[in-house]
Amino acid sequence: MPRLLPLGDAAWTVEFGNTIDAATHARVMGFDRALREAGPLPGVVEWVPTFRSCTVHFDPLATDAGALGERLIGLADRAPPALAAGRRWRIPVLFGGEAGPDLAELAAAGGLSPGAVVEKMAATVFRVYMLGFMPGFPYMGGLPAELAMPRLATPRKTVPARSLAVTGAMCAIYPVASPGGWRLLGRTPLNLFDPADADAPALFAPGDEVKLQPVDAAAFARLEGEAAQGRLDRARFLVATGAPWPS
């Protein structure tokens, strides 16, 4: 049963569980869909789906908080889980070398060759559980257990922009350069966040599925050059919307 938790007098957190897994997240995304379909709720400013909950921010002067809470928990109880992916992406990644300085160590820790790690990464369907930490940063679940590693004991002062990183059972891509402690396996030429695009600034949305397409250094350089010139259309990497992964 979902729980309604107060986050001050201007937000409710609707909690669906206390685990990170596809089933809990499907309930969160089902609630997200129900909120969209319910149309504008008076006083609601926005909502933030996470791994296992959804926080709804509202203006307490514009709505009755108690009544809104009841409405939200009602929606949460009734909303069917959203099992299907949002959109499906195939994202080019240059693995290893300077782009992925932790690939060799992660491979060795799992008794694998670097090539085998890249194969496993490329075979995985990652699910975007939530965006957070910084604009456009996707927390993606689904990392194979044999690739799990704790975070670095001492985080790097600078993780380069567009680095593909893993830790625990999570995979992510840093949209811009930032300090970070995750293990860096590669880099994508794609820009994950564009504040100039007010309608869709973030490449990914919660619920999207992502597969990684290994590319060589020459292809990476070509795509990166196109991206720098603003000629890399996101739609090129969108595999499908609503349809299953082509086999």
Next chain:
Amino acid sequence: MAVVIEVLDGGLATTVQDAGRPGYRSLGVALSGALDPLWLECANALVGNAADATALEMRLTGPRLRVAGGRVRVALVGQAEGEVRRAVSRRLTFAPWQSMALEEGDELRIRAVRGGIAYLAVSGGIDTPPQLGSRATHLRAGMGGVQGRALMAGDRLPAGAVAPNGPERRQAAFLHETGPIRLLPGPQDDYFTRDALRALIEGEHIVSRDADRMGLRLQGPRLEHDAALGDEIPASRWAAPRNAGAPSGGSEATRAWGSFISDGVAPGTLQVPPDGQPILLLADCQTVGGYPKIATVIRADLPRLAHLLPDDRLRFAIATRAEALAALRAQRARLDAWRAGIAACRPAGDIDEAALYSANLISGAMYDGATGDPQ
């Protein structure tokens, strides 16, 4: 030609701010915006702007600015003052809580900002390019304002409009309430011992040096996690350092609460890392946080947090939702009454050097240290 505010000296941490950037938190974009939106509204009201027009937020040391391209009206709100240099030889006092029309070429210097924060509004608002619907500067994301950073010498701020003719306007300082900062427990107050909530409201908390627009790290009584809920998981496995500083790892499997799963936060949320010393989140906080949240400051008391400085002491009290709503309504009514009380006033005069000199002879002191040396 449009008015441009030229930045001669940015001051220590002057940023372009408005009412914030709502609507993108699901994409990881912080709310941001003025730490004290009430004072932002006051400053804007004094120059005839909309309540949420874009202005400058100043901390510690204010900027030095020059007006180019026309006249403009400005107002300073806060415990700060400044001086205007006009033409070659004139110096005018620039007092807070009243507007002042500046001529082209005027140089405005805001000196020490006491009490943590002050705002400078400009008629027509600061017209830097909006990003995602807001001009608010978010330093960490490099978004909004001037290239996403604090002001620097050489910056040029387009201002919306020249000053309308008409009298200057003033009003007494809008003072915030005093007393404990009020909280609603939750969303994870049940992750803590009963003693933790008691320690939170009975103890005194000191603002540490680790304080910025994202949050304030407090020092005080340790807020214990409930050991029965799985405190045996070592702290090193916890989600992240500060304010979910680095993204949490997490696991696909069920875990005890020691590896808390990041969830939604808001400005005012009190997150408690394993050391039991809470972090009080502010406007630039992330959208999700990796520590359990014992309580959240009520909306009416959020603006007061903007005024906290390192070593300040604060106390918390638990409010009910009804009390929180009543406080917010009363605050709105008080601000509306303040706006209604704005009155026309005479323009600021030249600094009277002779009077200052004689005053100094009497007091035996040069200028008040807080206002600085006008030389």
